[in-house]
Amino acid sequence: MGLTVSAPGPADPSRPAVRFLDRTTPPHIATLVLVTGLPALATSIFLPSLEHMAEEFGTSYAVMQLAVSGFLLANAVLQLAVGPLADRFGRRPLLLGSLVVFVIATVGTILARDAGTFLAFRMLQAACAANVVLARAMVRDMVPEGEAASMIGYVTMGMALVPMVGPMVGGALDQAFGWRASFVVLLAAGLLVLALVAADGGETSRTQGRGFREQARHYPALLRSRRFWAYSLCATLASGAFYALLGGAAYVAGRLFGLSPLWTGIALGAPALGYALGNFLSGRFAARVGIDRMALLGCLVATAGLGLSLLVTLSGHAGPLAFFGLVTTLGLGNGLALPSAMAGSISVRPDLAGTASGLSAALMTAGGAALSVAAAMVLDGAISPWPLQALMVACVAGGALSLLMLRGAR
Numbered sequence: 257m258g259l260t261v262s263a264p265g266p267a268d269p270s271r272p273a274v275r276f277l278d279r280t281t282p283p284h285i286a287t288l289v290l291v292t293g294l295p296a297l298a299t300s301i302f303l304p305s306l307e308h309m310a311e312e313f314g315t316s317y318a319v320m321q322l323a324v325s326g327f328l329l330a331n332a333v334l335q336l337a338v339g340p341l342a343d344r345f346g347r348r349p350l351l352l353g354s355l356v357v358f359v360i361a362t363v364g365t366i367l368a369r370d371a372g373t374f375l376a377f378r379m380l381q382a383a384c385a386a387n388v389v390l391a392r393a394m395v396r397d398m399v400p401e402g403e404a405a406s407m408i409g410y411v412t413m414g415m416a417l418v419p420m421v422g423p424m425v426g427g428a429l430d431q432a433f434g435w436r437a438s439f440v441v442l443l444a445a446g447l448l449v450l451a452l453v454a455a456d457g458g459e460t461s462r463t464q465g466r467g468f469r470e471q472a473r474h475y476p477a478l479l480r481s482r483r484f485w486a487y488s489l490c491a492t493l494a495s496g497a498f499y500a501l502l503g504g505a506a507y508v509a510g511r512l513f514g515l516s517p518l519w520t521g522i523a524l525g526a527p528a529l530g531y532a533l534g535n536f537l538s539g540r541f542a543a544r545v546g547i548d549r550m551a552l553l554g555c556l557v558a559t560a561g562l563g564l565s566l567l568v569t570l571s572g573h574a575g576p577l578a579f580f581g582l583v584t585t586l587g588l589g590n591g592l593a594l595p596s597a598m599a600g601s602i603s604v605r606p607d608l609a610g611t612a613s614g615l616s617a618a619l620m621t622a623g624g625a626a627l628s629v630a631a632a633m634v635l636d637g638a639i640s641p642w643p644l645q646a647l648m649v650a651c652v653a654g655g656a657l658s659l660l661m662l663r664g665a666r
Contacts, residue, residue, distance in 0.1 A: 283457025288391045290449050291351070294358075295384045296418035298442055299327065299502075304427035304520035305435035306506035312435070313371040317507050320371065321632035323378045324503055328625035330382035332618045338389040348459045351390045355450040357383035362443040366436055384446070394460045419528040427521025478605065478612055486661035487600035488616045490551050492623035493655035494593045497558065497586055497648040498527060499624030503631035504644040512641055513576040523580040527587030534591015547596035548662060554593025555656035561585020562652060566645040579641055589652060597655075627651065 283291075302309075302323070310320035342350050357380060364377030429437035478484045502524075509520040534554065542550045565582035568574065601616040627647070634643035 281458065282460050283394060283453070287452050287456045288394065290452060291387045292391045293418050294445055294449050295331075295387050297422050297445060298358075298381055298384055299324075300419050300422035300524070301426035301442065302435065302438045303423050303502060303506055303524055304509070304517040305430045305438060307510040308430060308435050308517065309374075313374065315371045316636070317511075318629075318632040318636050321503050321628065322375055324499075325625045325628035325632075326375060326379050327382050328499065328621050328628060330379050331385040332621035332625065334382060334385045335389060335618045335621060336615070338386045342390055342393055346459050347390050347394050348453075348457070350386060351453055352450070354383040354386040354390075355446060355453060359443065359446045359450060362439055362446055366439045366443065381442075394457075419525070419531075421525065423521035423524035424518070425521070427517040427519070430517035475615060478615060481604050482661045484601055484604045484612065484616075486658055487551070487597045487604070488619050489658035489661075490555065490655045491594055491597035491601065491616065492620045493651045493658060494555055494558065494590050494597065495620050496623045496627040497562070497651035497655075498590060500627040500631040500644065500647050500651060501527065501583065501586065503628030504635045504641075507632070507635050507638075508579065508641045508644060509576065512574075512639070513579070515576060519576075523576060526580045526584045527590075530584035530587025530589075531591040532587075534588045534593075535595065536591075538592050538595045542596055547600050548659065550596040551593045551600065552656055552659050554589040554591070554596070555652050555659075556589075557592060558586045558589025558652040559649060559656060561589070562645060562649045566642060566649055569640060569642045569645055574641060579645075586648065586652070593655065 306320050306323070307317065309323075310317050313320065338350065361377045361380035361383065365374055365381065368374035368377060425441070426438040429435075429441065505524055506520060509515040509523055510517075515523065538550060538554075545553070561582050562585065565579060568578045568582070598616065602612045605612060631644055631647060634647055635641075638644075
């Protein structure tokens with residue numbers, strides 16, 4: 257028999273108990289935490305190794321950086337497709353299938369001997385992006401709407417915590433064993449999560465949702481909404497500054513500042529510290545301050561901090577402490593802005609909340625992919641980090657300006 261665990265919130269006699277490692281009940285919250293943590297680990301663990309990977313494969317940093325931007329682009333496409341597929345075929349089969357593809361693709365990245373082969377398998381690794389969408393859908397299936405936000409907060413803990421430690425672990429592994437060690441860890445993590453999902457939790461979907469056609473018919477109504485664009489652009493540009501950092505940080509840390517992979521990984525954890533604090537403050541004060549002002553405040557905090565970092569560099573005092581220390585303000589600003597901007601984008605049309613969520617998330621991820629590529633392009637051959645800093649400042653300032661569309665909009 258499995259271990260019986262109650263879901264968060266008051267007891268509901270109509271809701272089946274959750275028993276760990278029991279396929280006749282919904283999945284345990286610990287399983288869902290690991291399910292959502294895997295994509296975050298796949299995104300961040302190898303970042304300190306990009307310079308070494310480019311050297312081994314005999315290619316440029318800009319080409320190797322496609323391991324970030326291409327992964328994000330594939331992620332964006334999947335976010336549009338996973339929802340309707342999960343409604344039609346169920347959450348569990350799709351989750352198991354995505355994990356199998358991830359495991360096979362990870363083996364391919366470990367065995368790859370040239371950049372083209374590696375990048376092809378890296379794109380297939382994006383199958384794990386389905387995990388986050390499916391975990392949230394499972395939560396909505398399992399608990400009433402009033403409890404869903406709270407439970408999703410617990411479930412997505414892995415997404416918040418992994419970026420803090422993932423690059424540090426990856427940097428240490430690279431320094432000790434080489435960059436492929438990070439992908440061996442990803443393979444082990446993928447096999448663990450696959451085994452856990454196979455053993456724990458049954459299908460949670462009980463209804464037939466919207467298909468592709470029905471969902472796509474609602475896109476014009478959202479795309480004509482100024483409020484939707486205001487919130488979505490704010491979220492896309494604010495988070496895009498972070499994706500630009502992901503695309504260029506390894507170049508800045510390794511080639512410009514001479515940091516080891518271990519210290520590069522530690523430096524890449526700086527924004528996550530600010531993001532955790534920003535999320536805490538957002539949870540405490542967003543309802544009181546209002547989502548519009550909270551989103552604007554977050555963008556302004558990030559603009560001020562990154563602007564100061566740019567001025568320090570332009571004054572001739574560039575260094576890893578000033579660069580990565582002030583990058584914490586980007587995490588803080590995003591922690592303040594993104595929850596409000598994302599909540600705003602799905603509240604424009606409450607009857608289309610699901611469609612708006614998928615479309616807004618896809619815009620964020622596609623924008624992140626584009627900005628990650630842009631970061632690699634502006635840094636190609638650079639001898640100073642100022643091009644990356646200028647790009648990040650432009651992004652967060654643009655996020656603040658996009659909120660001007662809210663004036664007079666419905």
